[in-house]
Amino acid sequence: MKRIDTEILVIGGGATGTGVAWDAALRGYRVVLVERRDLTHGTTGRYHGLLHSGGRYVVKDPVSATECIHENRILRKTHTHCIEDTGGFFVVTPEDEGDYPDKFVAGCAATGVPCNEISLKEAMRREPLLNPRISRVFEVPDGSADSFLATHATAQAARMAGAQLLNYHQVTGLIIEGGDGEKRVVGAHVRDVARGEDLEIRAQMTISATGAWANVVAHMAGISISVIPGKGTMVAMNHRVLNTVVNRCKMPADGDIIVPVHTVAVIGTTDERVADPENLRIEPWEVQLMLEEGEKLVPGISRARVVRAWAGVRPLYQEDYAGSSRDATRKFALLDHKERHNIDGFITITGGKWTTFRLMAEKTVDMATSYLGERKPCITATSSVPGVDQGPYWLGHRLHEIEEKKLQGQLVCECELVTRSMLENAVRQNPTITLDDLRRDVRLGMGPCQGGWCTYRAVGIVHEMTVSETGHPAESGTAEWDVAYMQSPARNVSSSASAGAPAIPDDERALFNPNLLLRDFLQERWKGVTPILWGQQLKQERLDELIYLSVMNVDHLPDRDLSSPVTEFYRYDTTPNGNLEAPE
Amino acid sequence: MSGHSIDLLVIGAGWSGLMAAYTAANAGLKVQVIAKGLGSMHWAAGSIDLFGYAPDAPDTPIHRPLEYVTGKLAKEQPQHPYALLGKDRLVAALDSFVALTHELGLSYGGAAQPGENLMLPTAVGAARPTYLAPQAQLGGDLGRSEPMVIVGFEGLRDFYPQLIAENLAKQGIQARAVLLPFDVLTDRRDSNTVQQAHGMDDPARRSRLISELKKLAKTGERIGLPPILGLDDHAAVLFDMQSQTGATVFEIATLPPSVPGMRLFKAWRNRLNKMGVRVDSNMEVVSAQSEPSSNGAGPSVHLVESATSARPMKHRAGGYVLATGGIMGGGFNSDHEGHVWETIFDLPLTTPQARSEWFNPVFINPAGHPVFSGGVAVNEAMQPLDGDGEVVYSNLWVAGDLLAHDNPILQRSLEGTAIATGFAAAKAAAAAS
Structure with a gap:
């Protein structure tokens, strides 16, 4: 069996885990990170995309508010190109009465969140679709973030600092030495799920950064921690109805925010305690509630087309927990299992939110340092990830680059402006097992047709690459990790521009069965649309059926018994089975 | 004949609408077609799927579809549109x-053997059962034994010959792939199959491609291409290709827009115009008025109103054929509360009125998704029925994807039912007028 020895093993490839790997590698530790699917496949890739100003927490959770504004300022420098400076409004609608707005203003002052009340006229000038019956508007430095790109960029920075990141590597058990009272975690048994191989990773410190799954890993060490999976359902509207993040100025509740992110506007979220962080049902009442609440901020939004719904699961940690999950703290939890459970070599970091991932990573590595011995100081707050030279994200960048370089003929996905070269380079430069990985890389299939046209094209292109390219297999078994300009059409002009990049390694070619890629992606897209299929989007879906069944006959292709590591995951039931009304 | 300037107003310009208009005009009726947009002819493969896969054996293509739909299917599913039509009308419509x-x-x-399904290669290399196909697709018949060379063009985003050849080979079909440089076709980079087909209407461009094909085709090989063999001058392009290469040259349908569908639509509409039938699109019918029952005939449609860019228009006719398509065509709309309704007459539907009953969790599902199987129930004359089995309007006939009790995309029967029910609706309307 293959064995890897390292100093720090990080479990979990979300924002926090990659942040820990980055921080620890920069401090000079040897680091290996394992993620059982693609990076961001858990909660990081399933949130609404808000870069918090801290405004949401100034009344309820002032410590979190201060952390947020501190990190907000840092991330704009360290991850510039992953963040859009949308700004944010906190608005008082006719339903938001009482003294909350005054408490909000006082809370902002107390926590250091910049807050400026602007006139209704000015707010309506900037956001003409806002509810005109709003009475007050406060401006805060909210933003929107591409959590896929940001995490991949952090991962690349970690690799450049020497960390080894293994995705599609699932922990099957912790390696524990010693008996009662002297237990020590010395690494983990890991399965390379793409290739079906087992390996052993030995480490002096094992850090679980598995968020809502933290208890699953804790159980492997024979202990239990109180992480409450809190499911949040979001819906993405076909149009970017707002260019500013808009929050309700009231105590945080369901459906009180609209975040413009890339080409869509996301209404979020519900908050439901769930038993299993994995298979998340999306109940019709949740979608209904998002649309009803969205209506209070932008009248008419519920009649617009919804392109997709999804659910993420927040890791909410609370000691001696009892109550509804909305009340659990957003603050992160850093658990020293030596101190708590007398198990050496094992730390859990959970809770928190995307905006504070860097801070969480810093504190986590500080704790590891207390056991492993001091190395270099933390420098993530003053470093930057590859790609920041592109400046802040702006919505028009893809269209602008495509028009300037005349790349219209290269478009593979017209909805999200993905060119063929962007797709090819994403395959060459990043570990790719499914087309869904490419979706997270370049936004393939995320637009109104939900993969209707680009699924076939992407399968054809990936297949061409597997049969045409004569490759030098990459040494590590994974491709180079290069995401700096992954989303820029102009930086991916032709395949010759990346001639130096390795082709698809031979041992990965077998993974690219085109018929499996096709079936998996069609099912993955279906999973996210069934909760919101009606009206125009139902019509669209029937057209997609016409293409893939009538014209292509993909349901009668060879290789029907093949499956990928995510085939089963894509098949869980998201069809609307419940009621339109929320339970009491 | 009906006392109106129009005897029959056909609403919808897809397969069923055009077939109804053509049939009624042939029967001597004064016909007009109005439509919001275009039907699935512009989106699908351009062939006539009669029936491909039976619900009880979804993996095995139906060998003799005409026999099947008029026999086993009609017996087991007496409400299926084919069962209502019966063999005579179905055969007459296809003829x-x-x-x-x-x-x-x-x-x-x-197919070479009358009554059998053709098996044609698709753009992913699957074998697709269909009953009738344009001449240019027949050369791809997988029932024939000559090996194939599938030819694509580097950078043409809607056609991947290596994928097609590999999947065909996995099914025991001799096929290889060749990728030609894109500049054999064009100097433009922004291009789909429609633009390339249009380019092939130009004899100079055509001969450039022909000389490349002559170089690469081996003796006895058939040449498979994306659907680019001309748009307006298709017959000449196909003739030149075959005669000058000396090989069988065929097209494999791919992503929309559908080149074969566009060819047919254009020619068909011209033909209707010559028969005195106007075909107007951008005219969405948004409402209807009915008249109460008179002389025991039951209620009837009095007029329909369309929305155009200029102003609303009223249309009166002796009879009306509704061929607006189902969920895909826009004949039905639906909302988040689970309501599905027919958009013009609000006809009774069999579709489940709850989203919880619409879908299966797995997309590729032999059982299909129930929301797509519902529709308007009709009698043998294609007249819409209410829940009690009574005819809703005496002068309204329904055809195509609106009909209940089938899932034409899943069963591969979309064009077959559309043509046959369009034909039957027009015949019934002609008989009534």
């Missing part, structure tokens, strides 16, 4: 369509 395609110079044909 009438094939005769029309000969007249249009865009002949459709079937």
Whole structure:
């Protein structure tokens, strides 16, 4: 069996885990990170995309508010190109009465969140679709973030600092030495799920950064921690109805925010305690509630087309927990299992939110340092990830680059402006097992047709690459990790521009069965649309059926018994089975 | 005949609408077609799927579809549109369509053995059962034994010959792939199959491609291409390709827009115009008025109103054929509360009125998704029925994807039911007028 020895093993490839790997590698530790699917496949890739100003927490959770504004300022420098400076409004609608707005203003002052009340006229000038019956508007430095790109960029920075990141590597058990009272975690048994191989990773410190799954890993060490999976359902509207993040100025509740992110506007979220962080049902009442609440901020939004719904699961940690999950703290939890459970070599970091991932990573590595011995100081707050030279994200960048370089003929996905070269380079430069990985890389299939046209094209292109390219297999078994300009059409002009990049390694070619890629992606897209299929989007879906069944006959292709590591995951039931009304 | 300037107003310009208009005009009726947009002819493969896969054996293509739909299917599913039609009308409709395609110079044909399904290669290399196909697709018949060379063009985003050849080979079909440089076709980079087909209407471009094909094709090989063999001058392009290469040259349908569908639509509409039938699109019918029952005939449609860019228009006719398509065509709309309704007459539907009953969790599902199987229930004359089995309007007939009790995309029967029910609706309307 293959064995890897390292100093720090990080479990979990979300924002926090990659942040820990980055921080620890920069401090000079040897680091290996394992993620059982693609990076961001858990909660990081399933949130609404808000870069918090801290405004949401100034009344309820002032410590979190201060952390947020501190990190907000840092991330704009360290991850510039992953963040859009949308700004944010906190608005008082006719339903938001009482003294909350005054408490909000006082809370902002107390926590250091910049807050400026602007006139209704000015707010309506900037956001003409806002509810005109709003009475007050406060401006805060909210933003929107591409959590896929940001995490991949952090991962690349970690690799450049020497960390080894293994995705599609699932922990099957912790390696524990010693008996009662002297237990020590010395690494983990890991399965390379793409290739079906087992390996052993030995480490002096094992850090679980598995968020809502933290208890699953804790159980492997024979202990239990109180992480409450809190499911949040979001819906993405076909149009970017707002260019500013808009929050309700009231105590945080369901459906009180609209975040413009890339080409869509996301209404979020519900908050439901769930038993299993994995298979998340999306109940019709949740979608209904998002649309009803969205209506209070932008009248008419519920009649617009919804392109997709999804659910993420927040890791909410609370000691001696009892109550509804909305009340659990957003603050992160850093658990020293030596101190708590007398198990050496094992730390859990959970809770928190995307905006504070860097801070969480810093504190986590500080704790590891207390056991492993001091190395270099933390420098993530003053470093930057590859790609920041592109400046802040702006919505028009893809269209602008495509028009300037005349790349219209290269478009593979017209909805999200993905060119063929962007797709090819994403395959060459990043570990790719499914087309869904490419979706997270370049936004393939995320637009109104939900993969209707680009699924076939992407399968054809990936297949061409597997049969045409004569490759030098990459040494590590994974491709180079290069995401700096992954989303820029102009930086991916032709395949010759990346001639130096390795082709698809031979041992990965077998993974690219085109018929499996096709079936998996069609099912993955279906999973996210069934909760919101009606009206125009139902019509669209029937057209997609016409293409893939009538014209292509993909349901009668060879290789029907093949499956990928995510085939089963894509098949869980998201069809609307419940009621339109929320339970009491 | 009906006392109106129009005897029959056909609403919808897809397969069923055009077939109804053509049939009614042939029967001597004064016909007009109005439509919001275009039907699935512009989106699908351009062939006539009659029936491909039976619900009880979804993996095995139906070998003799005509026999199946008029036999086993009609017995087991007496409400299926084919069962209501019966063999005579179905055969007459198909014959009438094939005769029309000969007249249009865009002949459709079937398998070498009459009555059997063709198996044609798709753009992913699957074998697709269909009953009638344009001449240019017949050369791809997988029932024939000559090996194939599938030819694509580097950078043409809607056609991947290596994928097609690999999947065909996995199914025991001799096929290889060749990728030609894109500049054989064009100097433009922004391009889909429609633009390339249009380019092939130009004899100079055509000969450039022909000389490349001559170089690469081996003796006895058939040449498979994306659907680019001309748009307006298709017959000449196909003739030149075959005669000058000396090989069988065929097209494999791919992503929309559908080149074969566009060819047929254009020629068919011209033909209707020559028969005195106007076909107007951008005219969405948004409402209807009915008249109460008189002389025991039951209620009837009085007029329909369309929305155009200029102003609303009223349309009166003796009879009306509703051929607006189902969920895909826009004949039905639906909302988040689970309501599905027919958009013009609010006809009774069999579709489940709850989203919880619409879908299966797995997309590729032999059982299909129930929301797509519902529709308007009709009698044998294609007249819509209410829940009690009574005819809703005495002068309204329904055809195509609106009909209940089938899932034409899943069963591969979309064009077959559309043509046959369009034909039957027009015949019934003609008989009534």
